[in-house]
Amino acid sequence: MIQFDHVSKRYEGGFEALSDVSFHVAAGEMIFLTGHSGAGKSTLMKLIALLERTSRGNVIIDGRNLAGIKRRGIPAHRRKVGVIFQDHKLLHDRTVFDNVALPLIVAGVGHAEVRRRVRAALDKVGLLDRERAYPITLSGGEQQRVGIARAVVNKPPVLIADEPTGNLDPALSIEIMQLFGLFNQVGVTVLIASHDHRLIGRLGKRYLTLDHGKLIDGALHGTD
């Protein structure tokens, strides 16, 4: 589902964020991406969501080489990849419902269907009773759950999360990770970037480790 072939990313100014990275994540797999800050985790995530382009090599998502997607095709690609951010990136002038509905509205889904799917997504993250609230009135963990509901509401086959628990205490972090596990169980391919080794260890999933832009020795670890 997610495949990197000898991918390098060099930013303007010569800094190489990723060098010759290759790996493959099967459909329906849940995998972690670890490494110290600045190791290239965020860059790798950005390449998947087409927020950045590779300098060399190919990224293939759901059988589609991203190098072949032109500017006009980017929105359609992003609808297939649900993205979750450490800082949530919610719109604070809109209610929880409207935030979660946004991916459906940009995809041209009808009114009744939007209502049904948003409530289903909010129900899954346990925030159905807060649909009329504004994000600013929610706690950090709740805001992150709204972000997750928004990422999954249009049922993308791939879900990527960049440090989703970065600002949360351990108990909340576990809760959020369990939520990702639930989506994974119904078949979504999940890739989570995190530097929280203890948390990753407890979940017993495979993980990739980046160090200075390279996948280090024994790149795929884990119990699978």
Add this chain to the structure above:
Amino acid sequence: MARTRGGAKESGPGILGRLVAWAGHHGHSLLSTLGRLSRAPFATSMTLGVIGIALALPASLHLFVDNVRAVSGNWDSAMHLSVFMKPDTAVADAQSLAGRLRARPDVHETRVIPPDQALAEFRAQSGFGDALDALRENPLPTVLVVVPGGSLTSPGQLQPLIDEIERAPAVDFVQLDTQWLQRLFALVAIAQRTILVVALLLGIAVAVTVGNTIRLDIQNRRQEIEVTKLIGGSDAFIRRPFLYTGFWYGVGGGLVAAVLLGIARLALEGPVARLAGLYGSNFTLSGLGAGGFVGLVAVGALLAWAGSWIAVGQHLDEIEPT
């Protein structure tokens, strides 16, 4: 690769459903942009005021010229020739010439003014009565007034008729006193050209004003645009609310301009009626009319829409999620 939960194509609502959703989104954009504008009444009315004034200026000049043309058009149709007979021509000879001219298709009416009558009119109107008494004989010739037919409206068209009348042996000369009218027409033509230039410049000003307002709006909503791009909003989707906002600025500006013109007309109505009264005319100022009103609002909307297009095209690409 198994897509166990389905991808983007899952449970598509069909073409009709998508069309309804698309139209629904346009309608929603149209209303929500209006709502957003009304929630910032001060900023919105400032912008509308600027656009309104910029639109009202060329529109009022245009109306002014229209009214001048309406007035001078009346004079135009009253154009006539004064045919001065040679001295000592008998009134009867003048009358027979008048009869012959009246038979022509390009002559609408003729009137003979005998010297006695001309002298009496001159005495009454000029105030030179005493001086005229000092003259031993009447110096005025018989005059024939010829009103050309309706199809002859410009001095150029009248020239063949003038030449023909002048060939008559009893005629001294023919005078077409329309030079001042020609000069007025020339001035009106210059005014029209000037208005065109002014309208063009102010039209650009409207587009630039709206473009700049939209640019600020885009900057203020940077985060919203970033997030929308992030979750797969197309360029058209992101562009839409800004274009509708521009459209509303144009429509609102056009309405403001129409109101300003209405006020100006009310203010001028009294003085114009007084002036017309002094000339014994029942002329009244003509306003925009329904067609002019629709045109003004449509031009405003079009210019503002164009301005927003340019702003959106310039600045939306700059905002990319990171």
